Amino acid sequence: GENVEQHPSTLSVQEGDSAVIKCTYSDSASNYFPWYKQELGKRPQLIIDIRSNVGEKKDQRIAVTLNKTAKHFSLHITETQPEDSAVYFCAATGANNLFFGTGTRLTVIP
Amino acid sequence: DSGVTQTPKHLITATGQRVTLRCSPRSGDLSVYWYQQSLDQGLQFLIQYYNGEERAKGNILERFSAQQFPDLHSELNLSSLELGDSALYFCASSVVSGSNTGELFFGEGSRLTVL
Numbered sequence: 001g002e003n004v005e006q007h008p009s010t011l012s013v014q015e016g017d018s019a020v021i022k023c024t025y026s027d028s029a030s031n032y033f034p035w036y037k038q039e040l041g042k043r044p045q046l047i048i049d050i051r052s053n054v055g056e057k058k059d060q061r062i063a064v065t066l067n068k069t070a071k072h073f074s075l076h077i078t079e080t081q082p083e084d085s086a087v088y089f090c091a092a093t094g095a096n097n098l099f100f101g102t103g104t105r106l107t108v109i110p
Numbered sequence: 111d112s113g114v115t116q117t118p119k120h121l122i123t124a125t126g127q128r129v130t131l132r133c134s135p136r137s138g139d140l141s142v143y144w145y146q147q148s149l150d151q152g153l154q155f156l157i158q159y160y161n162g163e164e165r166a167k168g169n170i171l172e173r174f175s176a177q178q179f180p181d182l183h184s185e186l187n188l189s190s191l192e193l194g195d196s197a198l199y200f201c202a203s204s205v206v207s208g209s210n211t212g213e214l215f216f217g218e219g220s221r222l223t224v225l
Contacts, residue, residue, distance in 0.1 A: 032212065034213065034214075042218075043112065043200065043216040043217060043218050043219060044153065044200070044216050045112075045216070046213050046214070049212075049213065089152065089153060097143070097155060097158055097165075097166040097168070098143070098155075098214055099155065100145075100152055100153040100155070101152065102151075102152040103151075103152045103153075
């Protein structure tokens, strides 16, 4: 089945700096790659997603890039703000399911 | 509000007991997924249903079972509970499944504490 690896597990940045989270996947048939943000005690919520026919997608301060050949995709957050502090999960489709990475705890230091 | 409803929000029970968690998906969504999230852990996939049928199974223990009913709501049954079963159980729903999987909408979760 699909195996999604996510790095780093924790990330601290100064407010205003950029943050990058990277994921790799194993199933070359995967075609949908969402990113979810989970604030403490809350449910995961989709922040951005990308399909395999697109290499990059941007939404304001958030962008996702996909390299199908290397089977990796990344989340980029620019001009980070304290409210960006949360756990971020990447995911990839495979076998009728969405497989999640292990999460990255992002802390933005004011 | 995601449109996915989970009950109960909190549940405290003793080891050896059995509980049932309930999930109502968003209107129109045919797929229901169950995930387990232990403290500071990731989202562990348990099981998925699509239009009443089991579609995919993850690392779900034999003590756990689930079903999706004709009205598309789903129940996750946890029996012979152990301390290690304490976790936040999320239900999520989506319109489609398989290679067309799109956004999953998560409920608020059911926090289970086993004492």
